Amino acid sequence: MPNWAIDYVTVATTRGYMSVDPADGERLFRLRVHIPxxxxxxxxxxxxxxxxDVIAAWRDGVALDVLAAEFEFLELEEFAGALDRxxxxxxxxxxxxxxxDDSGDLLRRLHADEGLRTMFPTITHRAVRLRVDPMDWRSHHVLVYEVDTERYMTEGPGAPRAEVPAGDLIRHLRAALDEGQ
Structure with missing residues (x-):
């Protein structure tokens, strides 16, 4: 099999998707959790x-402290707890x-707005993505790129790419995200 081939198994759960990625050249199964x-x-x-057993327990909603106690190989960080809660x-x-991150000023500007603060943020390709529902990859979202301190570029599904002045950014994003819901 070529080294670039990706052989992993994905299992859908209410806590997000889990994937098992077998290591090359050794018997080791890496377990990952995914949300969009x-x-x-x-x-x-x-x-x-x-x-x-751990995949079944995770899928069945077993509490994280129980999982951590029963399966010593798990490394359940704070984000797993936040997801569980x-x-x-x-x-x-x-x-x-x-x-x-270079996106700090933009993130602070977006987080300051009570409505945008409820959107799930990620950084991708030097843009901030705001997703309405972090558990649904089809959920409406918008990307925001900083052109300079006074201009931003936005785009999203069903919304054409738009250049927006800094003073209009929050209003523009709220409207774009409201349209998709």
Whole structure:
């Protein structure tokens, strides 16, 4: 099999998608959790039986503290807890706002708006993506690119690319996101 081939298994759950990615050249199964626009590894094991058990338990909604106690290979970080509590959006905002990313000024501007703060943010290709529902990849979203400190470019499904002055950005984004709901 070519080295570039991707062989992984994905399982849908109410907590997001899980994927199992077998390591090359060794018996090791890496377990990842995915929600649209965001993925993170939560552990790895060489025991296929344990892997199946943890996926079933995760899918069945077993509490994170129980999972962590029962499956020692899991590395359940704060974001997994936020996802489990049904608040991934606030956790994601906190994480992005505390990073040293170039998008910091734009993120702070977006987060300052009470309506936009409820959207799930991700950084992709030097743009901020705001998604209405973090658990649904088909959910309405909008991308915001900073052209300079006074202009932004926005685009989204069903919305043409638009250049927006900084003073109109929040109103424009709220309208674009409201149209898709």
């Amino acid at each position: 626009g965001f993925a993170w590894e939560i552990g790895a094991t060489d025991d296929l039986g344990l892997l199946v 049904g608040e991934p959006t606030s956790s994601q905002w906190a994480d992005l706002l505390s990073s040293d």
